[in-house]
Amino acid sequence: MTTDAALHRYSPAQRAFDTTALLVFAGLLLAESTRLVLAAGPAAALGWGLLALPLAWGLADGASGLLHLALDTCGSVRTPVIGPAFIRPFREHHVDPQAMTRHGFVETNGASALACLPILGVAGLLSLHSAGLQALHAGLLALGLCAVLINECHRWAHAAPSATPAWARWAQRHRLILPPAHHQRHHTAPFDAHFCMANGWLNPVLNAVLLQRRSRRRGRA
Numbered sequence: 690m691t692t693d694a695a696l697h698r699y700s701p702a703q704r705a706f707d708t709t710a711l712l713v714f715a716g717l718l719l720a721e722s723t724r725l726v727l728a729a730g731p732a733a734a735l736g737w738g739l740l741a742l743p744l745a746w747g748l749a750d751g752a753s754g755l756l757h758l759a760l761d762t763c764g765s766v767r768t769p770v771i772g773p774a775f776i777r778p779f780r781e782h783h784v785d786p787q788a789m790t791r792h793g794f795v796e797t798n799g800a801s802a803l804a805c806l807p808i809l810g811v812a813g814l815l816s817l818h819s820a821g822l823q824a825l826h827a828g829l830l831a832l833g834l835c836a837v838l839i840n841e842c843h844r845w846a847h848a849a850p851s852a853t854p855a856w857a858r859w860a861q862r863h864r865l866i867l868p869p870a871h872h873q874r875h876h877t878a879p880f881d882a883h884f885c886m887a888n889g890w891l892n893p894v895l896n897a898v899l900l901q902r903r904s905r906r907r908g909r910a
């Protein structure tokens with residue numbers, strides 16, 4: 690019979706799976722970036738990339754909030770397929786928010802790489818014969834890259850300053866990535882707000898929607 694301890698243990702098989710997901714993600718991102726540069730030219734590819742990155746970073750923040758809300762409130766670590774890989778880290782995180790700061794790079798980011806592979810897969814299916822398709826391709830690559838960085842930003846929001854790179858602390862201070870004090874509100878009673886984890890830009894919007902939904906429920910009760 691499977692015990693809770695076994696469900697929460699990061700097994701060698703899971704580590705090998707996560708490492709493979711990260712390597713496949715990095716290889717696909719490199720291959721697709723090269724294909725974009727060859728099709729559009731370096732200057733245009735750089736331009737599309739610079740335009741797409743801030744938009745993708747905002748979109749990734751909103752998506753992280755919705756996914757976090759779902760994984761905090763639906764299913765369990767025993768849910769087939771997504772339980773061990775996706776729900777487990779979120780549930781464990783609320784019991785011991787500092788646990789993720791003791792995880793290595795692979796454990797922190799492997800599931801994100803796996804979840805982002807379909808985004809790069811769609812980019813790989815695109816033909817790049819027009820400027821519009823090249824822009825869409827750059828947007829998908831930027832979205833994949835931004836989405837895969839979310840959990841690392843989340844980990845830095847919990848890590849001690851001495852364990853966070855200086856450039857990341859600078860980015861936290863300038864609200865480019867999730868600031869620790871801002872994210873701490875998610876871990877403060879009543880634990881029902883601030884779900885966005887990339888940079889927190891969209892937390893005011895998601896908080897307002899959730900508040901309105903709770904008010905409507907209370908009104909009906």
Ligand SMILES: [Zn+2]
Nearest residue numbers: 757761783875
């Ligand atoms: Zn949470």
Ligand SMILES: [Zn+2]
Nearest residue numbers: 782786847872
């Ligand atoms: Zn957290």
